[in-house]
Amino acid sequence: MQHDKKKSDALLSLLTQGLLAYSEKETARQLGDRSLYIGMSDIGKGMECLRSAVASKIGVGSKSMADTISALPLTEIAQILGRQIILQRGHWQETGIENALTATGVKLIPQLEISIYVNGIPIKAHLDFTIVWGGQKPAVRIIELKSNEHIPDILYASYEAQLYGQAGLLKACWNKPCFSVPDEYNGEGVTGVTFPQAIHQMFGVELPALPGGVDIEAWVLSISMSTVKPFGPYKPDQSMLTACLRIAKNIWIAKEEILAGNKKLNDLNYCYGFHPLCDWCDFNENCPKFQGKDITDLDPQCGVELNELAKLKEQRNALNKKITAAENRIRKTYHLANQTNRVTWLTADDFRFKVSTVAGRKTLDREVLAKEISAVLGDEDMAQSILKRSEKVGKPFERLFVSKINKIASAAA
Numbered sequence: 001m002q003h004d005k006k007k008s009d010a011l012l013s014l015l016t017q018g019l020l021a022y023s024e025k026e027t028a029r030q031l032g033d034r035s036l037y038i039g040m041s042d043i044g045k046g047m048e049c050l051r052s053a054v055a056s057k058i059g060v061g062s063k064s065m066a067d068t069i070s071a072l073p074l075t076e077i078a079q080i081l082g083r084q085i086i087l088q089r090g091h092w093q094e095t096g097i098e099n100a101l102t103a104t105g106v107k108l109i110p111q112l113e114i115s116i117y118v119n120g121i122p123i124k125a126h127l128d129f130t131i132v133w134g135g136q137k138p139a140v141r142i143i144e145l146k147s148n149e150h151i152p153d154i155l156y157a158s159y160e161a162q163l164y165g166q167a168g169l170l171k172a173c174w175n176k177p178c179f180s181v182p183d184e185y186n187g188e189g190v191t192g193v194t195f196p197q198a199i200h201q202m203f204g205v206e207l208p209a210l211p212g213g214v215d216i217e218a219w220v221l222s223i224s225m226s227t228v229k230p231f232g233p234y235k236p237d238q239s240m241l242t243a244c245l246r247i248a249k250n251i252w253i254a255k256e257e258i259l260a261g262n263k264k265l266n267d268l269n270y271c272y273g274f275h276p277l278c279d280w281c282d283f284n285e286n287c288p289k290f291q292g293k294d295i296t297d298l299d300p301q302c303g304v305e306l307n308e309l310a311k312l313k314e315q316r317n318a319l320n321k322k323i324t325a326a327e328n329r330i331r332k333t334y335h336l337a338n339q340t341n342r343v344t345w346l347t348a349d350d351f352r353f354k355v356s357t358v359a360g361r362k363t364l365d366r367e368v369l370a371k372e373i374s375a376v377l378g379d380e381d382m383a384q385s386i387l388k389r390s391e392k393v394g395k396p397f398e399r400l401f402v403s404k405i406n407k408i409a410s411a412a413a
């Protein structure tokens, strides 16, 4: 079969355009005009980087990105496609998770909206799933889905802020007419009611008029292609809610000042140091964090080299995935063929292979050691000082940081 690169590129471009168009349409349908309020994801983003959160609000690049796709080079399109697949996978998984949870018979509301004004600032929370139980032990569980390429070991601060904001708002607004559920989830929909009213209208379940005795928890379900990991519980916490509302205020005020022409985007604070958010940030092209010198004219070859390096890294990642998959298959084959578990070599073609258990890496547990020394000496400061004196610092070394400039915002601006 002959590979027609031109046609295959056109197909990828069409798919990317479709994903972006669908995402823009769905976001507008589910979340409305996001420039008119501060959402929980804005607060999460604002906790990490005010500049990025405000840029999203003022609509830098608010023109449809989908319309500009065909004008971009294929490398850019491939990068956008990769990001969209990960981002939108979360929405596709959402339907499956909703069906699974509903099949258990729990009383579940998808996309519950909490809408309030705090000191004149419009704030909205959209809760992916809210599950309720009435009766003697009333309980509410908020579940937020996050699609991740790799499941993180600990939850990102931005996700935690979202969860604390959602749980805190649910409790704080419990008996206020701030709750809505879109029509499509409930036939007639529910608008501007208290939480107990919403639950009564939707399920006929009675909840207490006040949230005091209700067990409220929020959880994140982090989902990769093959694993799901829950993070939580996050309980309503007044100090965390206050912190979230302060961030909402900072974002709103900064947005207003920029729109009034009193400030520029680059006057705002941004996250310093290495931050994973920057690679994903749609506004990293002109971010002062990366201000530097363009050497394209001075050394045109350098751009070629950087592109080549990016391609090589992609190939390495793809190769690593293939190697891991092949090793896993061979491991399974070994266990199937060697069911007696007597460690032995197996042979196939020109190779022999076996799977054996290797002792784990030994490391010193600094905390335990400090306690032991401290117990012997009877002096905790002395123990810490001995440990400090025993530390060895390696020679400084050079590290190359290469970060992709996301031109999509300026392309769509």
Ligand code: SF4
Residues within 6 Å of the ligand: 049, 050, 051, 052, 270, 271, 272, 275, 277, 278, 279, 281, 282, 283, 284, 287, 288, 289
């Ligand atoms: S590139 Fe990084 S520092 Fe700059 S706005 Fe985006 S997230 Fe913030």
